[in-house]
Amino acid sequence: MEKLVLLGLVLLAQQAASQNVIYKLSKEEFIRMPPKFHVDRFLRCMGGRGGVYCAAYADVVADAPSELLDMMRAYSAHSVTHYNYTNLRYGLCLTQECRSFYNGSDNEADLKTSSEACLNHSLSAEYGLKTRVTEVNCYFEGKSKYSVDWMDRLVALLLLGVLALNVLGTAYGRLRDRTKPANPILMAFSLSENWKRLKEPPSSDPKMKQLRQLNGMKVMSAILTVLGHAALPLFFTIENTNWLEKVYDHPMAKFMLHGHLLMATFFLISGLLLAYNTQVMAEKVTLSWNILPRAIFNRWLRLTPMCMVFISITATFMRFADYGPFGQIIGLEAQDCRDYWFYNLFHLHNFNDHSQCLLQTWSTACDFHLHIIGLVVMVLSPSAKARWWCLGALFAVGLAWPAYNIYTMDLDATLLASPRAMLGLFIKEPTFNYLYKRTYTNLPSFVAGILLGYLIYDWQKRNVFARDLTKYRYLYWLLLPALVMLVSAAGVYCRDAPRASLPLRLAYGPVVRPLIAAVIALFILGTMFKVENAYRVILEWRGWAPLARVNYCVSVSHVAIVRYLHGTRVTLFHISGLHIIHYIVAVLVFTGMVAVTLHLTIEAPLSELIRLLLDKKSPKVSNGTVVNENGANENAIKYDDVVGSEVKPYFNEYKKLNSEVNESANSGHVVTKSKNI
Template identity: 35%
Template sequence: MRQTSGVIYNLNDTEYDRLPPLFKLDDYYPCLRGPGDQYCYVDAKLVTNGSRELLHVIQEYSAANNFTHYDHNLIHWGICVTKTCRQYLGNHTVHEALEACINSSLQQTHQLQARLVEEKVYCTAFEETDNIDTGDIVVAVILITILTLNVLGTLYDVCCVSKSVGGRFLLCFSAKRNWRRLFAPSGEGSEPRLSRLKLFNGINIFILQTYYDPIFHIFYNGNLIVQTFFVLSGCLLAFNLLLGEEKTRLTWPKFPRYVMLRWMRLTPPYAAVLAVIATWMKRFGDGPMWKPVVGVETEACRRDWFYHLLYLNDYVDHSQCMAHTWYLAVDMKLTILGLLVFCLVKSWRARKIAIGVAFVAGVVAPAVCTYLQNLNAIHIVSPEVARNYFVEDPTFNNLYKRTHTNIVCYAMGLALGMWIYKRMQTDVDINKYKKYRPVYWATVPIGVFLCALGGIFYIDGIQVPMLARVLYTPGVKLLFGLLALVLIPGTIFKLDTVYRGFLEWQGWAVLGRVSYCAYIVHVAVIRVTTANHATLLHTNFLQILLTYFAHLITSFVIALPCWMMIEAPFNQLVKLCFYPAPKDEPQEDTLKTIPREVTLKNIPRDIDTKDVKPVFMVNNKEKDFDGTVVLKL
């Protein structure tokens, strides 16, 4: 044991074995085999009853560095009440019997006692069932209706297609068409400039794989990783609004329409998963930790669901309901901010000033919050914070998930979208910028370094001064955003093929389309798989790695039907309602008959290739040119 100034940072194996077991589970299923059987999972606070020296060790070790240590003052035990605590049930309530039973065990082995945390006692009785209520029925009816629409839409697409309003409505739910959309090339559409942004699919998938796993949170600063999403979101909003402004002027009356479109884009799959969690998910499994892990989220979602549908949940603290979806609430409000800039401010210069003001506010806000509320510089995923799914951590609640503390990178994204649009208006001579390729190549290594730099906040015994925290909090976001501002345009304008080849791989387009649904269900998958364990697991790095990939794959497997039956159909419905196709526009089936390429023969050798539209491919090398040209349509 190493002890400095009365603070215990580390315990050797012998000393650590003296502590009461932090987690302990009696056999669950053998406990619930007959009427009257009961199993309880409890939290209990240790108190002294003779061994003051051991309790002192526990308190000092737990307090030495709560960033890397569990709180061993609080034990979490699963107890078979009717077997382990049978002798205490006579004249006592269940809670009194549990406390007496725990104290008897602790007294014999550690000379300690404990007091139950009353609100953290979760009991399960033999053949306990949950009654189906009105909310369960309503959600089931809605989901069955959506499934029925998908079946009818697919049959309608296969058997009989008409141009009626009802027919086009049903075709939105056609699995055949949505499957084809899933595998369509990235950037396919009427606006060719959007195809230049297909690298965003690769960035989204890579971030999704690293963002919500504890492995990467321990070594990296997760707050930095999510800032990339804000840069991408702001860039896409500005770029798309400027493209739309070429056809119609952005005006204030259009602002509510754009907000509604964004709400309708995000909400259908989000609301569906939220509804399932609030109603039926509590029936998806069983186990000693089922109620404290899954049950608490169900109760929280039944209480707080309207905050989520209004995208206000980033300002709701201590709620276990889909805590990871704070990003959606922040993104919605930042989208409204971006729309205000472009709809209210008309001139290019005034928009740059407005974005500059937002940028300054985004730099100042997290620094002020860190100082006034004495917060950590980064969101530290300590064992206790992870055990509670982050929601009890002050830094997570007041700095990490708030809209006003995440403005800076979104403002940088808006500026980047404007810059990319402006550059695409002119012919960019990329050769002039190739001398800066080392800077472009350095963006990823520097980004990894900035993420790893957060590890200094996990070191035992370090008390980071307030001034350092105030400067680090906005500064590291700013630096990470600047790296994105180099990497993204460098890839779009084909400065190099090293990163571009990876990020623009066509496979990312398919995964990117279902990544939103995977993001929504990911934490629910972790909760359900964790809560279904009936015994304690002794793990290692390999086991953690396998669990991570199992969660990732399972999330995408669940996300596929979610996208096919909910997200894609409702996106098509939005397009049908808000973007009706012109009467003279060819229908999808008609487009199938248009050839993708045309072969021309007997073309003269000295043809001016710059004037050929669309760009052509020559079948043979120039020295073997036989006059054959293939036009790619």
């Protein structure tokens, strides 16, 4: 009875609160409010002698009761689709537009006072309002916020060394005597050799042809990820904020703004390939607990070098781009990379809720943890029955824990792309921290992938995929609309209406990503059964394989590119649909160019060096072919097959069997060549 009374009081409180919320404003009412963002002309300000420019964050206040301020508060209270118009972000030129309020001091307190006085002068005259400046980020003509230190010099030397090795390796690869064995270290840095490997077609092995669609899924997921992250900074460099608020009502926006739910695809495929490749290895190698330390170390070694290289670049060179009204977008991440790099080093950053450093790689940290959990269960389970029980328990934990968090923390059903969350880059969003990036919330998708990997391996052995299931093609075509509906359903929680009830949030939040993983699993099985030739032809396109090999570089670099493009802006965007398309296409193209460059010059050479380091009897290279001590072809694992391989821990043992099984979990490139499969 007490619980019912408490629930009734909560509902009454929500109803009372909703009465103080305004969901829609007319055009005339909207233009009565001060703009959320404004920037004085930065280049003109800093072009003058002694120019001082401050990006100010200010709360709107009033000396007396204000009907306008009450309206602003009521409209801003619905934070799911509205900006907070009682908190302004203005770029102010203190030495020109605000010169009558600036005393020439560079003290932060004085800069705040000058900015506040300037804002109060303009807002009081036009709107009858005042402000309280809470933070300023200022720039001074002729002065840099940062000075070059030992870390900058060290990273510069390392990158120059990498560049020199690329030049030397490329020249060596072209000019060397091909009648003699090549130097494998120099060949690792040959751009021409790395380019050839990047362009290699997918495996022609019949069993691997059935998994070729994974490359397409990985690349499409990466493209959607870039599209979503590219839109993030638009939320705080936009002039026509009302236009963006109206976008939330558009059906396509309901899908695009919640496309992050498709990250379930990444974890499903990762679990699938881990289980599949482990089963292939178990045919010839006895898997026991003593392979786990090396398996975990090799996984860490695959993920970490490229990540740390980019952290080094962000923490050093990128911070010098912090110069302008929006420069703090870059500066904050650079500082966090200096302060919290060790979380990324050990892939614990998805449990650090205070760092923006390579925030998008939370999925890499999750994958590392899930990889360990999956290996432990598959290798140490005493029987198949025990393994299924363990996987079932993990799946249940992955469902129950998010539900518990939603209930106890009053979280949203899923991560909502609200303007307020976007402005903070989700750092302070509890739903992002506890329902999205934690390892346990992605357990169901990963476990579903493991089960799918076992199923595919078994059905391949029993030739089940030879069955004709084309009669189900009409049902199969419904999978794509079903996927779109599942993702778009999140729009129910992100609209101009009172917040969804707790039961409604509990009904969607814990199960939506497992359901999406189930739909993707059916997609994969359908292509393997060749149910139809529409989706399958697209997903199995040969061109996905080279693109999939640079997936990890795309994942690591694209947010830094987006931050740079917006952090160096000096004006606001006036956005329309065509402007967004133009901008996003440009980001995709530029990200692809940067990712290919990083792959050829850094990722590919590092992967080959790691392979040479781990192989105790490093094979010699002759004319691009690996040979043994007697000169015979070892049919050894090629460099692009090794990077990210789930079965890499067993490299030495499996090499003796003259076969190879490889998978690039982060790049999505799948290659298997084995005489025994």
